[in-house]
Amino acid sequence: MRRDFVVLNALKDNGRDFSCFRRPITYQIAKNEQECPKKPDKKFVLAGGCQSLPVLCYLHTKHMVQLLLNMEYAFFLGSNPALSAAEIHDYFKRTGIAADFDLKYAPKLLLVKTANELKSQAIIDNLGGTPMIARIIGAMSEFSAEAIIDELALEEQFIPNKKPVFSLSFDALASSLPDSKTARDVRAVGITIKKNINKKGCRAVLPQTGTALTTAQLFNAGVPEDAVGIHVLRVEKNLFLAMSVVAVQDITFYTRRDRERPEADPGSGMLPVKLAQMFINFSCVAPGTKIYDPFCGVGTIAAEAILQGFDVVASDISPRQVVRTKTNTDWLKNTFPNLIDPRKTVQLFEQDIEKPLQNIEVDSLNAIVSEGWLGPGIHHVPSSFEMENIFVKTQRLLNALLNNAERFLKKDASVVIAIPAFRVEKRIFRAPFLQENLRKFLPKSFVVESLVPENWSDAIFRDASQGMMLYGRPDAIVLRDIIRFKKIDKDKKSEYR
Numbered sequence: 001m002r003r004d005f006v007v008l009n010a011l012k013d014n015g016r017d018f019s020c021f022r023r024p025i026t027y028q029i030a031k032n033e034q035e036c037p038k039k040p041d042k043k044f045v046l047a048g049g050c051q052s053l054p055v056l057c058y059l060h061t062k063h064m065v066q067l068l069l070n071m072e073y074a075f076f077l078g079s080n081p082a083l084s085a086a087e088i089h090d091y092f093k094r095t096g097i098a099a100d101f102d103l104k105y106a107p108k109l110l111l112v113k114t115a116n117e118l119k120s121q122a123i124i125d126n127l128g129g130t131p132m133i134a135r136i137i138g139a140m141s142e143f144s145a146e147a148i149i150d151e152l153a154l155e156e157q158f159i160p161n162k163k164p165v166f167s168l169s170f171d172a173l174a175s176s177l178p179d180s181k182t183a184r185d186v187r188a189v190g191i192t193i194k195k196n197i198n199k200k201g202c203r204a205v206l207p208q209t210g211t212a213l214t215t216a217q218l219f220n221a222g223v224p225e226d227a228v229g230i231h232v233l234r235v236e237k238n239l240f241l242a243m244s245v246v247a248v249q250d251i252t253f254y255t256r257r258d259r260e261r262p263e264a265d266p267g268s269g270m271l272p273v274k275l276a277q278m279f280i281n282f283s284c285v286a287p288g289t290k291i292y293d294p295f296c297g298v299g300t301i302a303a304e305a306i307l308q309g310f311d312v313v314a315s316d317i318s319p320r321q322v323v324r325t326k327t328n329t330d331w332l333k334n335t336f337p338n339l340i341d342p343r344k345t346v347q348l349f350e351q352d353i354e355k356p357l358q359n360i361e362v363d364s365l366n367a368i369v370s371e372g373w374l375g376p377g378i379h380h381v382p383s384s385f386e387m388e389n390i391f392v393k394t395q396r397l398l399n400a401l402l403n404n405a406e407r408f409l410k411k412d413a414s415v416v417i418a419i420p421a422f423r424v425e426k427r428i429f430r431a432p433f434l435q436e437n438l439r440k441f442l443p444k445s446f447v448v449e450s451l452v453p454e455n456w457s458d459a460i461f462r463d464a465s466q467g468m469m470l471y472g473r474p475d476a477i478v479l480r481d482i483i484r485f486k487k488i489d490k491d492k493k494s495e496y497r
């Protein structure tokens with residue numbers, strides 16, 4: 001049996017730059033289907049595997065060596081890349097999908113390597129912080145129309161049932177581009193490609209302005225549902241990743257959930273829907289289990305939890321808020337009945353968290369996910385006296401919540417909660433009790449669990465303080481400090497210190 005071996009390092013000597021794969025890899029090319037671990041599309045040269053990275057298939061074009069390693073995806077990180085990356089990590093953890101992560105192209109991308117193809121649209125629908133997911137199809141050391149036209153032809157073969165609509169985006173990491181010139185060059189390349197594609201009866205979508213397509217443009221063009229999208233991202237000076245867009249955030253559905261629900265409460269602060277999804281993911285709670293929001297407001301977290309198929313418990317000190325949550329969750333169920341599992345339960349009641357918790361079964365909650373009290377709706381720069389008062393009350397409420405909830409939470413359950421922080425003239429004030437005496441007030445069966453995934457030390461996490469992460473628009477005075485506690489065996493607390 002004849003076998004060919006291709007060593008990427010040797011190819012590098014031919015003038016190609018494969019540094020995106022970073023380690024030297026030997027690829028074994030199979031010459032017949034029997035040799036393959038899986039049966040890839042027959043248009044591809046078939047390949048076997050190597051010790052550390054099995055390869056499904058291998059293709060060598062004039063312009064690019066294309067490698068379909070165990071499925072490598074680029075998750076585009078949202079406006080708060082640290083939260084987005086942590087969320088993706090926790091989503092994979094809580095849904096049990098094995099993956100390796102790489103932040104080398106942060107803050108733009110998180111690379112995710114998995115053994116199997118991902119159900120990308122279903123995943124992105126549950127991720128608040130990821131605007132787009134693309135499958136990496138190769139790397140190019142130059143950016144030319146010819147190279148991309150080759151790529152498009154291959155993608156067309158790879159996904160033969162898709163409509164011949166291509167989206168082309170040339171996105172650059174901020175670092176390396178002399179921008180005005182590049183935008184012109186990129187546009188010229190785009191137009192050459194568009195003409196070529198049009199000749200074949202295909203349609204191409206190009207960026208309206210600049211070099212990168214927006215998520216909205218991709219979504220409106222029907223990518224990725226009806227189209228094959230090629231996204232070219234410059235990640236290093238002479239290295240371009242070519243990707244096929246496999247999922248974009250459904251902006252219409254988000255807008256409907258945010259704006260069409262009957263009850264809103266801008267006064268006490270409503271959690272953006274996307275952030276509610278992030279909170280649920282941070283709790284690492286297994287799908288289909290039970291979530292409690294003790295400060296439910298108008299029910300943003302409750303609604304997202306219902307959509308994701310959890311049993312939901314929600315309460316608030318204010319009877320008015322409880323009614324609003326009921327109205328909004330009923331609206332959701334009636335408006336999107338096909339998306340909601342009718343067997344799942346929703347329990348709503350009035351409850352001051354500083355009073356003994358009632359109505360909940362002992363040892364029944366898999367997670368508490370909540371945006372706590374954020375203060376009395378401050379719209380001015382707060383004085384230090386005001387901030388101090390808010391922090392004192394926050395500590396009291398948090399203490400009451402943890403003591404109260406302890407016996408209702410299952411072992412290993414997480415409590416994810418947002419508390420207020422303030423921005424005053426570019427300085428951030430975070431609750432002092434978090435730094436000073438958190439351990440003193442924390443009930444024995446809880447520890448703080450960092451939101452920064454273990455061994456992740458990228459610069460995007462520089463705002464994280466003791467594993468807590470901040471969320472706030474650049475002009476916001478009141479920010480949310482997100483904390484995750486974990487319920488542990490009281491006797492084992494010393495192991496966590």
Ligand SMILES: C[S@@+](CC[C@H](N)C(=O)[O-])C[C@H]1O[C@@H](n2cnc3c(N)ncnc32)[C@H](O)[C@@H]1O
Binds near residue numbers: 265315317318372
């Ligand atoms: C920032 S809002 C939550 C908003 C909610 N996440 C939403 O999207 O609508 C905080 C909520 O905490 C409630 N609250 C304040 N003190 C409380 C307490 N002691 N016990 C329970 N709920 C309380 C308020 O009524 C308010 O609805």
